[in-house]
Amino acid sequence: GAGVSQTPSNKVTEKGKYVELRCDPISGHTALYWYRQSLGQGPEFLIYFQGTGAADDSGLPNDRFFAVRPEGSVSTLKIQRTERGDSAVYLCASSLAGQGTDAFFGQGTRLTVV
Amino acid sequence: GNSVTQMEGPVTLSEEAFLTINCTYTATGYPSLFWYVQYPGEGLQLLLKATKADDKGSNKGFEATYRKETTSFHLEKGSVQVSDSAVYFCVHNNAGGTSYGKLTFGQGTILTVHP
Numbered sequence: 001g002a003g004v005s006q007t008p009s010n011k012v013t014e015k016g017k018y019v020e021l022r023c024d025p026i027s028g029h030t031a032l033y034w035y036r037q038s039l040g041q042g043p044e045f046l047i048y049f050q051g052t053g054a055a056d057d058s059g060l061p062n063d064r065f066f067a068v069r070p071e072g073s074v075s076t077l078k079i080q081r082t083e084r085g086d087s088a089v090y091l092c093a094s095s096l097a098g099q100g101t102d103a104f105f106g107q108g109t110r111l112t113v114v
Numbered sequence: 115g116n117s118v119t120q121m122e123g124p125v126t127l128s129e130e131a132f133l134t135i136n137c138t139y140t141a142t143g144y145p146s147l148f149w150y151v152q153y154p155g156e157g158l159q160l161l162l163k164a165t166k167a168d169d170k171g172s173n174k175g176f177e178a179t180y181r182k183e184t185t186s187f188h189l190e191k192g193s194v195q196v197s198d199s200a201v202y203f204c205v206h207n208n209a210g211g212t213s214y215g216k217l218t219f220g221q222g223t224i225l226t227v228h229p
Contacts, residue, residue: 004157033217042118042203042219043158056216091158093217103217105150105158 004106006092012112013082021077021109025094032075033103034067035091043091049075082113116141120204120220127194127227135189135223137178137204145206147171147180147187148217152201161202194227201225 005024013019025032030051035043045059049069057067064082069075079086089110093103121136139147149161149171162171167182176191187204204220 035217035219040221042205042221043217045216045218048216059216093158102160102163104160107157 004092004094004104006090006106006109008109009107010110010112012114015082015084015113017082019079019082019111021079021090021111023075023077023092023094023106025073025075025092026104027073029094029096029104030072031095031097031103032069033093033095034075034077035093037089037091037108039088046077046090079111082111084113087111087113116145116206116208116218118204118206118218118220120202120223122221122223124224124226127225129196129227129229130193131227133189133191133194133198133225135202135204135225137187137189137220139185139187139204139206139218141185141206141208141218143208144182145208147178148205148207149176149178149187149189150203150205150219152203152222154200158203194225196227196229199225199227 007022032049034046037043047067048056052072064080067077089108091108093105095103118139146165148163150158151161152158162173164171164180167180170179178187178189201222201224203222205217208216
């Protein structure tokens, strides 16, 4: 595709529910990243995939958060038992190599937990 | 640990004014440094980058020089336009190891330019 695509653009869910956020990276990009951006803050790293494997998941806040990239392309960020503190914009980025240079970001999914 | 500290905003300027947004960082090794910009209603975009000490990144009239001795990467523009109104993020990546792709962002600086 022309850019990184994230769906849905907005998601409202009730506390305790399960949500899935999808990221479709630029075709051919082997590296994929998830970040979380709270209001008034810079994005914070969650997890980084190189191909199908998670090369670094040190930013996942707890075991309610999980991400997969089974075929090395589309990735899904999964949040179980959502809490109000999970409300944020979740950003996905991709790049040709796992070097952070020229990472292209999607528009993000705004998650609101009520 | 690794971090980025940006000049706090918001910054409000008149058109054609000079812009400086200060940025300092802490990191292990020799990271690459970036400025990303987020225009209203749009996603994050890479504005400019520098990959080693003393390099100058430039784009759209913006410049920033990688100063290893002061661990700084200040953003400057000689004459801002209304269309430069956006949020600016100073960013570095981890150098080496398995986290080479991980970006560390500053908190962002909101710039508003009035006609």
